[in-house]
Amino acid sequence: MTATTITARTPRSDGHPSDAVLTVDDLTVVYDGEQPLTAVKNASLTLHRGEVFGLAGESGCGKTTLAYAVNRLHRPPARIATGSITFHDRSGTDIDVLGLDEARLRAFRWSKLSMVFQGAMNALNPVTSVRAQLRDTLMAHRPGMTRAEIRARSEEVLTRVGVDPARLSSYPHELSGGMRQRVMIAMAMLLEPQVMIMDEPTTALDVVVQREILREIVRLRDELNFAVVFITHDLPLLLEISDRIAVMLRGEIVELATADQLRAGAQHPYTRKLLHSFPSLSGERGAFIRTGVDETASDIEEWA
Known part of the structure; x- marks a missing residue:
């Protein structure tokens, strides 16, 4: 659980909401085996230049698999079964990421799209x-x-x-x-790079360091105008730093909305449960048990 709070960022004066930098369309990732597993199913999203895009969901829902697929970092038995990934370069050129050969893919990674992996000591x-x-x-x-x-x-x-x-x-x-x-x-x-994917960048850090890291990410984004895909299971944190948020459940994006829209009223029941899965620091003691984790565990099976 995190207690980090980041001041809401001011709207960018130079940003263009329609200026797409990355488009993922109908992406499906399958892990082959005796019983093939669909880890990401028909995922579609558009990342705009200069925005912070949150990707939320519980562990195992497919967040990191989606990020690895976008960066072409997945390895067998994982494979991309369907879909397309298009990078819209500042030069005006569209790059078919799935069509890049090994040499061009090497040049593409880190220079156009980079990734901060979960667990810096291991990376x-x-x-x-x-x-x-x-x-x-x-x-x-x-x-x-x-x-x-x-x-x-x-x-x-x-x-x-x-x-x-x-x-x-x-x-x-x-x-x-x-x-x-x-x-x-x-x-x-x-x-x-024009896009930076961050996979649980504040995991295992204390709340003070978390706050410092998050402030640095937002500050750097404002200075350099790169887009950020921020992956975490911590939906309340994403509400503080993200422009838009996609919520994943068992490999599918079940809700995609702005942070303000989710605050005002999430549409999917799983999103609502995530929003209530953190105890309030005020109010009656029993509120968390009635609306939080106890209900989430049973309802996931029903929604899936």
Whole structure:
């Protein structure tokens, strides 16, 4: 449970709500086996440039599978059975993500669309310094950069996320959990992508660090105008930081609305249960039991 509260962001003066950066249409992801499992079913969504798009749902509902599919990071036995993923580049070019070959996919990832993985300690190489990991990313995508330019860019991104550039020489185990997460965010923004997918970026962090990380994400989005897909099971948190929110249940997007619309009145019963699954800090003691987790567990079977 999180107690983080973020001040509602002001509307962007330079944003264009109709300016799509990513379109996912009728996407279905299947895990093959003796009994094939459909992990994502007919998912469709449009991500607009500069917005924070929340993806909510309980563990196992398909949030991360959807994110991996969008980034083409899924591995067998997972496969994309149907659908399309189109990236709308700032240059005006539309990129068929599912049609990219290995070389073009390598160039696409991190430069156009990046991802902050859940569990920063596992995502960072434990035997390589922060400097080396940032350097390797830059050398792979921008081989013409000089050593001085690489160092300057590495220092710049660390500074942006609130990490002392002196930490370039540190190894992951020498950093706190919050600092490791900030380093992952710095790596994700290293090549100035237009979309950043964040999978549970504040999991296992204390509420004070959570608040700092969330403020950094919103601030960086405002400064650099990239779109954010923020994945979490914590719907109340998404209501504070997101422009629009998609709620997933057993692989399907069952509700897609703005944060204000969900606050005013969620349409799907599962969304309403998620909204009431966190106890109020005020009011009668029995309210949570009557409207919260006890009912959710039984109703999920009925809705599925």
